[in-house]
Amino acid sequence: MELNANSPIPLYIQLKELLVRQIRRGELRPHDRLPSERELSECYGISRMTVRQALQLLVKEGVLYTAAGKGTYVSEVLFEQDHALTGFSEQMQRANLQASSRVLEATVIPATPYVAGKLEVSPNSGVILLKRLRLANEKPVAIETAYLPQNLCPDLLRHDFSRASLYAVLREEYGLVPTTAIQVVEAALANVEEARLLELHPPAAVLRMERVTRNAQNAVLEYVESVYRGDRYKFYAHLRA
Amino acid sequence: MELNANSPIPLYIQLKELLVRQIRRGELRPHDRLPSERELSECYGISRMTVRQALQLLVKEGVLYTAAGKGTYVSEVLFEQDHALTGFSEQMQRANLQASSRVLEATVIPATPYVAGKLEVSPNSGVILLKRLRLANEKPVAIETAYLPQNLCPDLLRHDFSRASLYAVLREEYGLVPTTAIQVVEAALANVEEARLLELHPPAAVLRMERVTRNAQNAVLEYVESVYRGDRYKFYAHLRA
DNA sequence: AGTCTATAGTGGTATAGACCAGGATTGACC
């Protein structure tokens, strides 16, 4: 269980992942105390500052917590790194569910004033509309309608989005990486069309979500309206001041 | 514009706040390059590692971004310190609604295993339970049940929480400042008790939320279970990668 | 037994120096 100083992977990352593995394997359990920074430093033959770099990362991620004068401890829950900014496909993969989709609509339309406002583009400019029924293990979970500025991702619709992940295509083909999003979520009763598509028997509760996603340069990548089955979807968010 | 080495405030925090002030005043504008780490180090008479501590904090917060081999730059938006981590009272104030509460329960209980896990405290240790009906302009909006570690805020319950804001008391009296939270939101149909308290006529949709709130030291401040009226509450979240 | 007081250990802060890979600039060369 040693660190490799010649590896291209930084030592503090190696140590961080080593600790995460120990926690995942149960060798370190919640509220266990870790060896002190000085012990880790000596044990792995690296300096204390490097140890601290690894530990601080894990504290920031919520995996560990520290108590000055006492020690460093394993947190109760090891939250999965950020559900926050992943698409449906990635979320399902994380939950070990098989994601699939049925494309309900895939066209280019002129931006309505409302959508133009959300996307921060001119009205009537080209907007890609992608409406899909989302399924997990073949069972309907959500209806998702995404609007994207056509100039950011021309020819997007040549992909088959019944199988392809929108976020994966944006990232790999167009270099568009979501980094922030503003979401609004509310609860409501399913209407007739929603009940039909989601195979619900009214009355049934659904989660309605709107989201505007931006990249690091603060450009709007997409505006999405989604409707989730209340009984098959929970909505995680990690908030920071 | 100097740093004070004798101040109880760490140098890297002082530098961080100094940079934020410069950005707020417009002396540093989006996409401007900051002086290099070595220049800042010499300019303020502190070591480069201390400079990096300040810069890394700001990068983590999204205020700055770095490009290896090029420099450190100001991000496009300095997000409003946001809706994310405020309590019900603050949210209502922002929406120009008059917040009030009816205390349904306010006691100290021994931590159940489940709550102890959420709060990262020992089972059976003292936990403050505060259950309130939340109203906006006299109309019921939510039922909120908060659990707090008693050792963090002893005597909390001597306040009258039908009027006082929990977050304001935590901040002003105990110096407890929420900085991160993990929330889980789902939609459901209101049960009988919820419908009665929220004055709903079934069937009606509600938003159920669980939240674990932590401070900058990653200590758990509270665990909250809330039930919101779907028609009177929208749930905002600002997410970052 | 109970209380106080060193003392040792912990994380938090800070310094000074070093090397690396990658971007940017300059200048020699064709």
Place this chain on the structure above:
DNA sequence: GGTCAATCCTGGTCTATACCACTATAGACT
């Protein structure tokens, strides 16, 4: 004029050391 290589600067990583405030413990004292 255009190309390529050397050079310098940048952030990224890492070491070794030091002092502080806080916590726990063990031992001396009452």
